[in-house]
Amino acid sequence: MSSKDFDLFRISEEHEMLRDAVRSLAEAKIAPFAAEVDEQARFPQEALDALLANDLHAVHVPEEYGGAGADALAMVIVIEEVARVCASSSLIPAVNKLGSLPVVLSGDEALKHRYLTPLARGEGMFSYCLSEPEAGSDAAGMKTRAVRDGDHWVLNGVKRWITNAGVSEFYTVMAVTDPDKRSKGISAFVVEKSDPGVSFGAPERKLGIKGSPTREVYFDNVRIPADRIIGAEGTGFATAMRTLDHTRITIAAQALGIAQGALDYAKGYVRERKQFGKAIAEFQGIQFMLADMAMKLEAARQLTYAAAARSQREDGDLTFFGAAAKCFASDAAMEITTDAVQLLGGYGYTRDYPLERMMRDAKITQIYEGTNQVQRIVMARNLP
Amino acid sequence: MSLRIVVCVKYVPDATGDRRFAEDTTTDRDAVDGLLSELDEYGVEQALRIAEASGDAEVTVLTVGPDDAKDALRKALSMGADKAVHVNDDDIHGTDVIGTSAILAKAIEHTGFDLVVCGMASTDGTMGVVPALLAERLGVPQVTLLSEVTVADGTVTGRRDGDAATELLQAALPAVVSVTDQSGEARYPSFKGIMAAKKKPVTALDLDDLGLDAGQVGLAGAWTAVQSVTARPARTAGTVVKDEGEGGTQLAAFLAAQKFI
Structure with missing residues (x-):
């Protein structure tokens, strides 16, 4: 009955390996500075250095211009894993794609060589x-x-x-x-x-x-x-809009990452935190919250990955899927991070814990690259 | 002729997981996820650096392990190794370090080598004797526990940092070296490396291919036998010293009783 090699609705082994690699890198080189970067509102130079050293700063640049030539799903995974520890840092690869995609999509060959090559080499964002x-x-x-x-x-x-x-x-x-x-x-x-x-x-x-x-x-x-x-x-405007069809998926990825970071932290906390003589994770009220958070996150992830595949194939329904993924994932991230703060109670509200930062960071994903109200207009005009 | 480097790597249970033993007292590999031993990542890294410096080298990663051990090879390939050799045979189950070194030595000879690179120890067994055993079996010099290693003109040179002294060591190739966790941070697999890894050749070998007899290895062939395994008792609350003016005295008495002071 079961066949382990049924390869639909799961990502490839390579994509999983990429996730492992970026997660280790992000936890070792980016996470330790996330709180300080937020507190001091300073540029995450350590993250840029780590991403550059590992060629993860602009993975979308095609190989002919010296880039990694990563597909849209690989891009999503990179953004997700960086955002999981530091949303500010995830804007380095995300905005490198947003800024340069007009050149990738519409630029002539000379322009691509001139600007994508230094981007890939890490000489300029x-x-x-x-x-x-x-x-x-x-x-x-x-x-x-x-x-x-x-x-x-x-x-x-x-x-x-x-x-x-x-x-x-x-x-x-x-x-x-x-x-x-x-x-x-x-x-x-x-x-x-x-x-x-x-x-x-x-x-x-x-x-x-x-x-x-x-x-x-x-x-x-x-x-x-x-x-x-x-x-x-x-x-130019058509190029700008076509760019957003693709890059809204990176915002969805960012939302997924922030939400995953919050869920992972809250999940660990409720197992440690004891009240009434037992870990609060044992209370059904807490369990229901975690179940809802994980459910929303997974639904957002599936939609985002489906949208990423459409971005890579440039399917006709990309516009709908890009807007839907961005809108759904960012709304989910806002709910999940808010609930994660709630799960930590008073501690979640303090800057001694990363949840309030994640909740503040999540908010922007509902606003930029088109507010979620605009996303709904886009979806309504492009219903599948 | 290019420099042939073989890196021995081990697929070990994730130390952050709940590690258990099976009924035959061997590691229960189904109970926990495995990964490339972190200490072997340093071996892969040094091999890649030597290869990059030489400009004409081929790095082969070698492991002895069950089916899942291919994940460790895959990781090493994604870091940049050129090809892999996987020795896999049901009869290897339960092999001790003596048997493992015999299998590795045969596989290294089968592959061909100028330099064998090992990590300083595995993160599960932690014995750290494989490099010495390999050198003995291969009949070549061993230069172990290096924190710095280079190869030039058929000679391997390394630095061993000891507690009392720093030694500079040299050996003519072919040779076996082991490198420590101070030898330089292991690289993360890049996107390109990950995508390329799947296309790199992985040679599967069994005991027959290596001319080894099942009786020489496995649980039955092991020189040591584990009689029983007992989990370390859970940590207890410990002793709480309440300071009512003479807390220091109590602390000193406790430490003296434990023979710390």
């Missing part, structure tokens, strides 16, 4: 600049302008909520090239940190993911060569 002060969910309402001037484009404007701004060397920037065409008048460009006229705002003072700098990026007459455009003029 990549950020993604879409949102603006007045253009969040309505991204097409952006004001940043790019004007053609001979062999150059000249950029002017402000981008807001830019993850790893100031740390990254490279920036994919969406800007209006034809104001009459709204979303079809938007183009994407690669801007370098060192381009004259690029500057950064003060770091945002955030609730969570404090180790990952979020700043405004200012473009003041930034003059870049015309060959820095990503794809054809007017395709």
Whole structure:
């Protein structure tokens, strides 16, 4: 009856080995600094060093550009395992993918070589600049302008909520090239940190993911060569949206990781914590909470992995699955981390334990790369 | 001709699991997950570093163990070893260190070698005698417990850090070395390494292939016999000293009674 070699609905041995490797690395080199990184709101340099040393900082870069050429599911596993110990650190590989995917998807060969190669070598991280002060969910309402001037484009404007701004060397920037065409008048460009006229705002003072700098990026007459455009003029918004179809799955992965970290911690705690003469894990009220948490997490994981497979295959229903995975996993992570704080009682509410950090970090996954309300709009428009 | 390095690795029960013994007093391998012995990861690491420095070397990982021991080989292959040899035979069950060294020596000769690299000990048996036994059986020099090791011009050079002195040792190849946990952090398998590992050759050998007789190995062939196994008693609460002015005296009396002072 049973056949152990039935290979549906389980991930490959290689993916499991990758999980083991990243988990050991994350526990040894990233976890010890997670609390300090959060407390001091400082960049997780130790995590970046460890990820670079083990070629895990941008595993999605194809092999022809010197990358690891990892598939979307492998990417999810890397993000999950890093986020399990430190959500801020998981934004290093996550945003490297978000920032560079427009180049992977739409850039010409020369642009790919020029920017994916240094990313793969660890010479510079990549950020993604879409949102603006007045253009969040309505991204097409952006004001940043790019004007053609001979062999150059000249950029002017402000981008807001830019993850790893100031740390990254490279920036994919969406800007209006034809104001009459709204979303079809938007183009994407690669801007370098060192381009004259690029500057950064003060770091945002955030609730969570404090180790990952979020700043405004200012473009003041930034003059870049015309060959820095990503794809054809007017395709920038489509590229930006197609990018998000893929990278929302990384946010789902981040949510899974944060939730798994919280569940693992709470599970250990309730076995140790004694009240009324026994471990609180023996009380059915506690057991029901843990069962719900594990159930939600596993459902989110299955949906996320199914979405990752669709991302890798570029299936027609990717848009629905990407939005659904991001939305479901982030909502689940918020519930799970909140319940994990509850399971630790007063201790969970203090900074002496990692649960409150995980709960604060989980919140952003419901907001960025499209709020969960926007995800529902996307899903409704792309019902399977 | 390239440098042929053989690394001996062991598949051991996860020390964080609940380790038990089977009825025949051998390790109950079904009761707990296994993994590549952490101390052998240092051996793999040093072998890979020697291979990288030489530019022309082939690293073979070798294990003697049951079916699941392939996981240990797979891990070593994903770290970067080139190929693997798995000696697996039902008759090996229960083999002691004398028998194990005989099997390893035959398998090493079968594979061909210039340098054999071992960890300092296994994390389960912890005897640490396999390198010496292997050197004896292979008839080659042994340079053990090294915290630093290099190979150049047919010579292996290493540093052994002792309590009283640091020794610099050399031996002509072929030779057997063992490396300590101070020799350098073992690398994590990379994504590329993991993906490549599945395609690397793993040679399966049994006792017949090695020209060994079942009577020389196994539980019956072991030089030592385990009569019984008793679990260490659970930790008790211990003695609580209440300090009512003379706590120090009580502590001193306790330590004196235990012969600590």
